[in-house]
Amino acid sequence: MSSELESQAAFEATLIGFLYRQYTQPRPVPADTRVTDQVAIVTGSNIGIGFEACRQYLRLGISHLIMAVRSQAKGDEAAHKLRKEFPGSNVSVWTVEMESYDSIRAFVDRCAALPRIDMVILNAALMRMAYTTVPATGHELTMQVNYLSTALLAILLLPILKSKKIDGAKRPPVLSIVGSDLAYRTEMETKGPILQQFDKSEGFGELLWYGRSKLLLTFFVAKLAEFVDADDVLINMPNPGTIKGTGFFRDFPTLAGKLVAFLHFLFGRRVDVGATTYLDATVVRGKEGHGSFISDWAIKPYPLIWYGAEGKVLNERLWEETMQELNFVGASKILEDLKTRH
Numbered sequence: 314m315s316s317e318l319e320s321q322a323a324f325e326a327t328l329i330g331f332l333y334r335q336y337t338q339p340r341p342v343p344a345d346t347r348v349t350d351q352v353a354i355v356t357g358s359n360i361g362i363g364f365e366a367c368r369q370y371l372r373l374g375i376s377h378l379i380m381a382v383r384s385q386a387k388g389d390e391a392a393h394k395l396r397k398e399f400p401g402s403n404v405s406v407w408t409v410e411m412e413s414y415d416s417i418r419a420f421v422d423r424c425a426a427l428p429r430i431d432m433v434i435l436n437a438a439l440m441r442m443a444y445t446t447v448p449a450t451g452h453e454l455t456m457q458v459n460y461l462s463t464a465l466l467a468i469l470l471l472p473i474l475k476s477k478k479i480d481g482a483k484r485p486p487v488l489s490i491v492g493s494d495l496a497y498r499t500e501m502e503t504k505g506p507i508l509q510q511f512d513k514s515e516g517f518g519e520l521l522w523y524g525r526s527k528l529l530l531t532f533f534v535a536k537l538a539e540f541v542d543a544d545d546v547l548i549n550m551p552n553p554g555t556i557k558g559t560g561f562f563r564d565f566p567t568l569a570g571k572l573v574a575f576l577h578f579l580f581g582r583r584v585d586v587g588a589t590t591y592l593d594a595t596v597v598r599g600k601e602g603h604g605s606f607i608s609d610w611a612i613k614p615y616p617l618i619w620y621g622a623e624g625k626v627l628n629e630r631l632w633e634e635t636m637q638e639l640n641f642v643g644a645s646k647i648l649e650d651l652k653t654r655h
């Protein structure tokens with residue numbers, strides 16, 4: 314488990330650590346893996362790593378794939394490509410706008426009506442170039458989508474996943490929340506309120522806010538896993554690594570875009586290789602990875618800060634603030650009930 318890997322955390326934050334990760338030999342899922350009869354949901358799956366993960370599930374024979382996207386038109390176009398490649402496949406396109414708590418709640422209601430759910434990948438995320446707030450919440454957009462809304466969706470899905478656990482199944486349902494190894498190299502102010510820091514435009518930097526959103530999400534996933542037994546729902550955080558050819562840097566200005574393209578040329582993984590990290594997290598990893606950061610097809614440490622006294626304070630305060638933000642749906646109670654209800 315990541316919580317036991319403190320001694321490796323400093324290395325992961327170094328350049329050599331990054332290169333070591335990027336040049337790790339990919340470990341595809343075992344050749345005999347099949348997910349026939351299973352149902353998977355992937356958010357942000359009209360493009361990029363999420364789309365490729367969908368393709369890989371279909372290759373393994375998934376019986377129902379739900380592409381959760383914010384644009385019906387883009388989702389339909391992506392689903393059309395997959396249906397053409399996998400004739401007879403059962404691919405649905407459902408909308409979820411991660412900027413909107415209402416949209417997330419409506420999406421969760423649809424999920425609750427599914428007869429079964431075996432794996433969910435919360436992959437949708439973005440890096441906003443300019444400081445922008447979401448009018449309905451007042452929060453900065455990157456932090457809203459990547460952290461707060463992802464946390465809400467995870468919390469609302471957990472009891473549903475638990476209720477859909479199939480007696481006698483080899484694995485319980487899996488909830489994978491996508492992280493980033495940028496969290497290893499991201500620092501942040503830990504004194505005072507945490508979330509409020511991001512609601513001010515001073516000091517904004519797109520990479521900084523993005524890295525911090527994923528750092529906070531890593532803390533969140535580690536804590537969330539404490540509320541659910543790994544026999545009921547497996548929770549983990551896959552990191553795809555630096556991937557070329559996705560839409561992630563589409564808004565970068567020309568020069569910065571060219572620099573990213575050059576770095577990708579040197580170090581980037583192909584998107585299909587990146588997607589195998591999602592498959593590894595959702596169909597290979599078991600209880601040993603519960604609550605863990607899974608990168609390069611192995612369980613890796615959390616960012617170094619997580620282990621120290623400063624990290625413990627951050628952990629507690631972040632959790633408290635996150636619950637305050639999300640208690641309009643009864644987040645704390647949902648999680649407490651998970652611990653007690655069988």
Ligand SMILES: NC(=O)c1ccc[n+]([C@@H]2O[C@H](COP(=O)([O-])OP(=O)(O)OC[C@H]3O[C@@H](n4cnc5c(N)ncnc54)[C@H](OP(=O)(O)O)[C@@H]3O)[C@@H](O)[C@H]2O)c1
Nearest residue numbers: 357361362383410411412436437438493555556559560561
């Ligand atoms: N690319 C990398 O090098 C890298 C490295 C580490 C981690 N990651 C993580 O991997 C995941 C996938 O990244 P990617 O490179 O595949 O990026 P991508 O190609 O840009 O895909 C991101 C997906 O998220 C969706 N999305 C963004 N904002 C949304 C919102 N408000 N509501 C609903 N969906 C929204 C996008 O939808 P639209 O197409 O409609 O915008 C798109 O489908 C992300 O979590 C990212 O943080 C990526």
